[in-house]
Amino acid sequence: MAKKIAVLGNGYVGLLAAVGLADFGNTCIGADVNPDKIAALSAGRSPLYEPGIEEYLNRNLSSGRLRFTTDLAEAIQESEVLFITVGTPSLEDGGADLTFVGQVADIIARNLNSYKVVVIKSTVPVGTNRWVRDRIAQAAGAVPGKDFDLVSNPEFLREGRAVQDFFHPDRTVIGYESDRAREVMFEVYRALNVRSVPFVWCSLETAELIKYASNTFLATKIAFINEMANLAEAVGADIHTIAQSMGMDGRISPKFLHPGPGFGGSCFPKDTRALEAAGRQFGVNMSIAKAVDASNEAQKQRTGLKLARLLGRTLDPGSLGGLQIGVLGLAFKQETDDIRESPALVLVRQLLDAGAQVRAYDPKAAPNFAREFPEVTYYEGAYEAAAGADALVIMTEWNEFRGLDLARLARAMKGRVLVDGRNLLDPAEARAVGFTYEGVGRGQPVGRGTVQGSSPL
Numbered sequence: 001m002a003k004k005i006a007v008l009g010n011g012y013v014g015l016l017a018a019v020g021l022a023d024f025g026n027t028c029i030g031a032d033v034n035p036d037k038i039a040a041l042s043a044g045r046s047p048l049y050e051p052g053i054e055e056y057l058n059r060n061l062s063s064g065r066l067r068f069t070t071d072l073a074e075a076i077q078e079s080e081v082l083f084i085t086v087g088t089p090s091l092e093d094g095g096a097d098l099t100f101v102g103q104v105a106d107i108i109a110r111n112l113n114s115y116k117v118v119v120i121k122s123t124v125p126v127g128t129n130r131w132v133r134d135r136i137a138q139a140a141g142a143v144p145g146k147d148f149d150l151v152s153n154p155e156f157l158r159e160g161r162a163v164q165d166f167f168h169p170d171r172t173v174i175g176y177e178s179d180r181a182r183e184v185m186f187e188v189y190r191a192l193n194v195r196s197v198p199f200v201w202c203s204l205e206t207a208e209l210i211k212y213a214s215n216t217f218l219a220t221k222i223a224f225i226n227e228m229a230n231l232a233e234a235v236g237a238d239i240h241t242i243a244q245s246m247g248m249d250g251r252i253s254p255k256f257l258h259p260g261p262g263f264g265g266s267c268f269p270k271d272t273r274a275l276e277a278a279g280r281q282f283g284v285n286m287s288i289a290k291a292v293d294a295s296n297e298a299q300k301q302r303t304g305l306k307l308a309r310l311l312g313r314t315l316d317p318g319s320l321g322g323l324q325i326g327v328l329g330l331a332f333k334q335e336t337d338d339i340r341e342s343p344a345l346v347l348v349r350q351l352l353d354a355g356a357q358v359r360a361y362d363p364k365a366a367p368n369f370a371r372e373f374p375e376v377t378y379y380e381g382a383y384e385a386a387a388g389a390d391a392l393v394i395m396t397e398w399n400e401f402r403g404l405d406l407a408r409l410a411r412a413m414k415g416r417v418l419v420d421g422r423n424l425l426d427p428a429e430a431r432a433v434g435f436t437y438e439g440v441g442r443g444q445p446v447g448r449g450t451v452q453g454s455s456p457l
């Protein structure tokens with residue numbers, strides 16, 4: 001039977017959960033303390049850019065299964081299942097800030113008017129589910145397993161593909177403690193059960209660690225291939241042929257082996273640091289997580305250094321004075337307006353500190369970027385940003401950059417330096433129209449490696 005659900009916190013994860021769970025046939029109330037957000041969502045407008053989200057938002061608003069409110073207490077009292085989807089930002093020491101999680105737990109404790117399953121979907125450090133359970137039990141004088149249950153249900157959505165990921169997950173992980181809670185969660189996700197998506201039923205701590213292990217492992221793959229790309233550059237090898245060949249080994253898989261300017265976003269950097277912090281807390285040396293974080297920070301510095309080298313300059317203060325640098329792509333990845341921990345933030349800071357003028361274009365993320373960097377000039381298209389530039393850098397893997405007319409780009413620019421931070425362009429074509437081109441790990445001087453019997457990565 002469909003469930004009555006409250007989704008507490010309507011940021012990225014919360015919005016997707018509210019919309020998706022309503023689409024599964026449940027009745028959902030999205031609750032958030034921010035009145036502007038709630039007004040926008042109630043009117044069918046998403047405060048963040050995510051392909052397809054508004055269509056699902058409006059469809060479920062019209063069906064009557066989804067509504068939004070600023071009244072968390074009412075949403076809690078009316079619901080049997082409470083999803084906690086508030087933010088858990090990084091603390092100075094890499095740990096996660098649980099202030100919002102604690103606040104929501106206290107509101108739940110004050111409004112526990114019937115048996116409820118409290119589901120933590122926010123990414124939280126190991127032990128947090130138990131901590132929240134005990135906090136609610138103590139504050140409400142309630143008994144876990146009888147008056148309420150705690151469930152850990154980490155999410156694996158990728159920004160830009162979140163709608164698709166929500167409805168077609170690789171797996172659904174549910175940490176639980178009582179059969180009653182398990183039955184409730186089975187109903188919440190009945191639509192996925194019917195489609196036979198794999199379900200992982202496990203303990204609270206196992207569910208918590210699955211999330212950190214998955215994200216840190218993927219981050220490790222990227223950091224590894226980035227370092228391999230740097231080495232390929234140095235020895236004159238082609239990283240794509242290397243990555244493709246590695247990926248042919250089923251144990252490795254070709255996914256997440258694309259080199260670039262470093263990973264960003266609200267998840268990989270934060271979760272890698274949080275895993276390391278968990279190791280410190282429990283006396284276990286998580287040296288790989290630590291190395292991945294350091295490696296990624298170094299990778300984020302490399303694009304600017306490469307650009308300065310190609311221009312025959314350095315990144316010392318004033319060294320890029322009088323130069324105009326075009327930057328294509330500001331978001332941390334394609335199909336999002338999110339700039340959190342974006343490598344473009346590091347590059348633009350380097351360029352401005354070295355005295356350059358920055359001309360930027362991003363299909364979605366410019367308004368967010370402009371809040372951090374008002375001194376950058378923003379343009380409506382790639383060719384406009386490139387006009388008169390001494391050099392151009394591609395930072396985000398937006399599809400539209402793959403199809404750039406390189407001859408037109410060259411004509412628009414003043415200089416001919418092109419740094420392709422995502423390897424989106426054909427090096428031979430770029431060089432043929434006069435560019436001094438460098439990608440990432442494309443050191444092989446003559447053409448590209450070919451691997452027969454398979455499509456290129």
Ligand code: UGA
Pocket residue numbers: 123155156157158159160215218222255256257258259260261262263264265266267268332333334
């Ligand atoms: C990531 C995970 O992929 C999701 O499974 C997880 O649910 C999510 O974090 C989360 O914890 O909420 P996301 O951060 O949205 O999703 O984006 P990814 O597609 O994983 O990309 C992360 C970063 O790695 C981006 O900066 C991207 O450009 C970079 N990347 C990715 C590479 O540089 N190379 C690759 O091969 C893949």
